[in-house]
Amino acid sequence: NVLESLLRLLHPLMPFITDTIWQRVVPLSALKVDAGASIMVQAFPEVEAAKQDDNVLADIEWVKKFIVGIRNIRGEMDISPNKPLNALLKNVSDEDARRLDAAKAFLDKLSKLETV
Structure with a gap:
């Protein structure tokens, strides 16, 4: 989950690399996305104030x-x-x-x- 969040943060700086890695990491994470989804349409991670x-x-x-x-x-x-x-x-x-x-x-x- 940490790697998946970092990939979303890095995506604007390294789009092709992060998307390739994200496609392999997202099935292992707790994030529930469609099989054909892209990192481009994912929301940035949000800070938990607590x-x-x-x-x-x-x-x-x-x-x-x-x-x-x-x-x-x-x-x-x-x-x-x-x-x-x-x-x-x-x-x-x-x-x-x-x-x-x-x-x-x-x-x-x-x-x-x-x-x-």
């Missing part, structure tokens, strides 16, 4: 802002994106420290950081 976690969304936004901040500094100071950087954070709250620990692998990889 399953959203606002804390996780806030954490992801924090990670995105951190990465954009590092990339902006690189651009302003004309530092190559391939050069590893050392980052120094000041006035870090407990929440920031928790987010930093949880997302360290992503931040190191996406921001090319050597140390924080």
Whole structure:
């Protein structure tokens, strides 16, 4: 079911590939469609508000802002994106420290950081 939903989301970007895979996946999913149906006429998956976690969304936004901040500094100071950087954070709250620990692998990889 997860793959089937992802295929519906990706269909506008990769129509031929997703339709081919979807035709093989849909009989295995819980979705009930006609045998000749196409992914083109299927609705986009809908978000279930009860399953959203606002804390996780806030954490992801924090990670995105951190990465954009590092990339902006690189651009302003004309530092190559391939050069590893050392980052120094000041006035870090407990929440920031928790987010930093949880997302360290992503931040190191996406921001090319050597140390924080």
